[in-house]
Amino acid sequence: MKRTKRRYLALRLDSETVPSQKEFADAVWRAVTQLFGEVGASLTGLALIDYSAEEKLGVVRTSLVTVDMVRAALASITCVAGREMAVHVLTVSGTLKSLYGKV
Amino acid sequence: MKHTFADLHLRVNWKDQAATARMVTKAAALGYALIAVPLAPETRTEEIAQLRITCSDVGLDFAARVNLHPRSQNELLSQLRKLRRKFEVVCVLCETKEVSRQAAKDRRVDLLNFPLLNYHGRFFDRAEAELASSALATLEVDVKPLLILQGPTRIRLLACLRREVAVAREYRLGVVVSSGVSEVMHLRKPREMAALASLFGLDSAAALEAVSENPVGIVRRNREKLSSGFVAPGIRVVKGGKDC
Numbered sequence: 001m002k003r004t005k006r007r008y009l010a011l012r013l014d015s016e017t018v019p020s021q022k023e024f025a026d027a028v029w030r031a032v033t034q035l036f037g038e039v040g041a042s043l044t045g046l047a048l049i050d051y052s053a054e055e056k057l058g059v060v061r062t063s064l065v066t067v068d069m070v071r072a073a074l075a076s077i078t079c080v081a082g083r084e085m086a087v088h089v090l091t092v093s094g095t096l097k098s099l100y101g102k103v
Numbered sequence: 104m105k106h107t108f109a110d111l112h113l114r115v116n117w118k119d120q121a122a123t124a125r126m127v128t129k130a131a132a133l134g135y136a137l138i139a140v141p142l143a144p145e146t147r148t149e150e151i152a153q154l155r156i157t158c159s160d161v162g163l164d165f166a167a168r169v170n171l172h173p174r175s176q177n178e179l180l181s182q183l184r185k186l187r188r189k190f191e192v193v194c195v196l197c198e199t200k201e202v203s204r205q206a207a208k209d210r211r212v213d214l215l216n217f218p219l220l221n222y223h224g225r226f227f228d229r230a231e232a233e234l235a236s237s238a239l240a241t242l243e244v245d246v247k248p249l250l251i252l253q254g255p256t257r258i259r260l261l262a263c264l265r266r267e268v269a270v271a272r273e274y275r276l277g278v279v280v281s282s283g284v285s286e287v288m289h290l291r292k293p294r295e296m297a298a299l300a301s302l303f304g305l306d307s308a309a310a311l312e313a314v315s316e317n318p319v320g321i322v323r324r325n326r327e328k329l330s331s332g333f334v335a336p337g338i339r340v341v342k343g344g345k346d347c
Contacts, residue, residue, distance in 0.1 A: 068307060071298035075291050078250050084288050089295065
């Protein structure tokens with residue numbers, strides 16, 4: 001079986017207040033399922049790898065073929081837990097090591 | 104290849120200098136090199152120059168844009184006669200079929216924008232695309248509604264946009280993806296805009312073109328036309344005087 005290629009996305013949270021890790025993860029999942037449905041969301045292999053409320057940074061993992069889907073879903077997030085927020089993709093990388101090197 | 108990204112529809116209240124500066128700074132931070140702000144037709148040249156300075160302070164190129172919403176063909180022609188040479192980008196908000204058709208075939212129109220939620224008022228069909236492709240007009244899509252709408256309304260809008268973009272591509276008509284936002288928090292990076300454009304059927308290369316080459320090309324073409332040496336496409340005055 002062919003190995004699934006993955007990509008890691010470093011995210012910057014643009015908001016005045018910072019949501020908790022659970023609130024952020026819920027918002028990302030909600031955005032993906034709203035845009036692509038549960039079947040589409042299942043194809044993304046999405047996972048929240050790292051989250052830092054202090055630095056307003058997050059890292060998510062997705063499969064290579066669904067990077068654009070996840071990017072679109074992240075761009076569609078306008079509020080998290082009732083607070084206005086935008087999520088910007090800082091960089092995309094194939095390994096966590098190079099991702100942290102770029103951020 | 105390094106892209107030059109542009110957002111041709113940044114809706115700021117340019118009379119509010121603090122808000123304008125905030126929006127412009129954010130746009131520059133997100134990676135845009137060129138922005139256009141819709142201005143009132145009666146905006147004075149000095150005010151446009153002031154906005155240009157505000158943008159250049161943060162390293163942004165500024166293009167003056169006017170949104171025309173005429174009610175008839177004659178009104179559109181009259182507005183174009185008056186305003187074309189004053190603004191670098193002319194967008195027509197097509198609310199009637201008569202206006203849409205005239206805007207599509209007029210070479211002075213750069214962007215065709217259609218009412219977002221009035222699905223019966225979107226006159227972008229094959230005939231419109233054919234007319235526009237033989238002129239210079241480009242279809243403009245604002246992403247703001249994709250951010251603020253949810254559920255069935257967004258689904259319907261996406262279906263509508265997908266159909267229109269497919270028609271535009273069939274007739275090799277350019278598509279420009281703009282933000283159309285008036286709040287800083289709704290601004291997105293160019294690649295995020297391209298990702299949102301993929302939701303209505305633009306492939307990744309076409310989506311990137313829609314936020315870079317297409318809008319930048321419109322501004323470049325119009326600046327050349329508005330320059331003093333311009334005679335006709337491909338012909339410009341390079342030297343004047345008795346020794347020519």
